[in-house]
Amino acid sequence: MSFTVRTQVRFAQVDAAGIVFYPRFFEMLNGAVEDWFDQELGCGFSALHKVRGLGVPTVHLETDFIAACELGEWVDISLQVERLGDKSVTLSFAFSVAGERRLGGKVVLVCMQLGVKRALAWPDDLRIGMQNALANAA
Amino acid sequence: MSFTVRTQVRFAQVDAAGIVFYPRFFEMLNGAVEDWFDQELGCGFSALHKVRGLGVPTVHLETDFIAACELGEWVDISLQVERLGDKSVTLSFAFSVAGERRLGGKVVLVCMQLGVKRALAWPDDLRIGMQNALANAA
Amino acid sequence: MSFTVRTQVRFAQVDAAGIVFYPRFFEMLNGAVEDWFDQELGCGFSALHKVRGLGVPTVHLETDFIAACELGEWVDISLQVERLGDKSVTLSFAFSVAGERRLGGKVVLVCMQLGVKRALAWPDDLRIGMQNALANAA
């Protein structure tokens, strides 16, 4: 039971070989995380940043690139809560096209108070949403 | 009667002031042009580039930025054929949020044979589709 | 007497045709404007934004793309003050490779107070620097 969004590979994302330039995958991944916060946790990045003064910087990332993604392909990006800490969350992610896995990995996000740039515990609503996502994953 | 697509402002697109960094508007514009080719002209950029060996480089661009777009806003991008040449097309574009215009301008694209990097006349199917779009605009 | 910086076309900037994707030119242009503020006007973007609370959003842009720029090419970007207003400045720019012009245009920047997002008159030091640049252009 993971969260999945679908996106199409755009001209802006491909390199001279006609395949996605790998840093663009992380822009896509960040977009999927934004959608997850908005649609599943009930707090989009705009409210998170501007109203609540919170950010979720990435502190660890690991990725295996299995096969390339080409211009025009529709990519399913799925996210799964792997581990929930007091101040962090570990998500596993997979990018696939028509069921074929193209890349996968893990990303660790931290809850940060923007002004002082200090990690802090997840607010209750986000923690509960993430706990539910973790329970659904089991 | 213009072609319109809707897109949301992403974290990857905003700058230190929390508003869209202007080069990102042109990535969005290019995405709208890709959708127009795919949905209205019947030839997506993947087929255009890889099967037909054609590209549509931008040779002229002018833009007035009227108001900023913020993180999370839903932006309607509309395209209108203004002028159709043998080897080029002029599109006017407008970005608006909830009916409020944020930027607008014109872009001129040229039909190019990718291998030799030479301008050539639009193939019949694309020319006819663009003529229809121009007629609908009148 | 214009301000010129040199930069190399990177893999991240080229498209499926192996040439610079045009929105990347405006990232390069913005970089040249950053260098101009830092090296000629004596106030880098970091100090401008974080210490002085000022931004310089783009309100108008026009560009003619004459010839493509390829991966690995060294590009000279030159800036020239064309017109200095109370709250705005018009810069002409040209990108060339080994003296051959690849693109050129004009960009209008406005002095903005970041918090309230309101245009305001250039501070004295920036205005004087821009006046000198304008005088040198004559």
Place this chain on the structure above:
Amino acid sequence: MSFTVRTQVRFAQVDAAGIVFYPRFFEMLNGAVEDWFDQELGCGFSALHKVRGLGVPTVHLETDFIAACELGEWVDISLQVERLGDKSVTLSFAFSVAGERRLGGKVVLVCMQLGVKRALAWPDDLRIGMQNALANAA
């Protein structure tokens, strides 16, 4: 004995919090790899792709983000050959500012024939250059 390049954090690379948006670090990393190929291995990416028909796609990436990089900071990116395979190379990388480490990790690149998208053994000149870099690292 690693290869190091210095680059400045640009406005295009920072996010709403005024710090580098993490996918931009991988654009910087790719730029450092381009410089390494050009300056140490004697074959820039332009010659690699266009003359020799070779690419070096990333197949694995892992990164620990230790501290943020801010607008205007000068970042030293160092690369070190960790392991040289027949068809791949593992590089460790570190980003630091004034000697303070901001992020670090490993990236695995594969030698690929662009047309057929098949991995192949490193050509002699690249293999020898990488062996020397590996020996210097010891």
